[in-house]
Amino acid sequence: MYKNFNKVDDNKKTEIINVSLKEFSENGYESASTNVITKAANISKGSLFNYFGSKKGLYIFLLDYSIEVVEQFYNQIDKSEPDLFKRLENIGVEKLKTQKQFPYAFDFLTNSISEESAEVKNIINDKINDTYIRGLNSLYDDIDYSLFKKEIDVQKAIEILTWTMFGFADKYMPQIESFESVTDFGGALLNDWQEYAEILKYSFYK
Numbered sequence: 001m002y003k004n005f006n007k008v009d010d011n012k013k014t015e016i017i018n019v020s021l022k023e024f025s026e027n028g029y030e031s032a033s034t035n036v037i038t039k040a041a042n043i044s045k046g047s048l049f050n051y052f053g054s055k056k057g058l059y060i061f062l063l064d065y066s067i068e069v070v071e072q073f074y075n076q077i078d079k080s081e082p083d084l085f086k087r088l089e090n091i092g093v094e095k096l097k098t099q100k101q102f103p104y105a106f107d108f109l110t111n112s113i114s115e116e117s118a119e120v121k122n123i124i125n126d127k128i129n130d131t132y133i134r135g136l137n138s139l140y141d142d143i144d145y146s147l148f149k150k151e152i153d154v155q156k157a158i159e160i161l162t163w164t165m166f167g168f169a170d171k172y173m174p175q176i177e178s179f180e181s182v183t184d185f186g187g188a189l190l191n192d193w194q195e196y197a198e199i200l201k202y203s204f205y206k
Helices: 008-031 032-043 046-053 055-076 084-101 105-113 121-138 155-178 180-205
Strands: none
Touching: 008 032, 008 055, 008 105, 008 155, 032 046, 032 055, 046 055, 055 084, 055 121, 084 105, 084 121, 084 155, 105 121, 155 180
């Protein structure tokens, strides 16, 4: 379907994808500018439409691309670990690795969920809902819920812990460039995270 784009040099393809994801993430479908995208990617508007057919075609391509990125992220999570806190550590590190390689995919999908443009809204719902529901549920398969205090609402606790871990990772994301590798950065981040985790464990675990 995107045979002309597939002929483009890999580095150039990545550049076009990233500037497009960034523009749509920051401005939404209606306000996103193909002029901004072509200028940032240093290509002509004719080339952009030759690759994707239209602004809508570009957006649909980015949806499929980002969904594939997120599905790969879900598949990297070690679901054999029954302790929720350790599972979340793994999720946080894998999210960092994915974001390092695909910096705007998560933001694009997150923002697309609240997209109101009639031109793409139904397409977004058809493509994303199953991915998110199935993927998010799979992150918490086989968790040992017996570790929680009886009075704790486990689902609310999971939401709090997920927000905390993702927010913690996002807070430290700007520092990642100062590390030689994502693995080194993940190790440094987890050392800090474990201090927060001990506080949360005291609140939620027996």
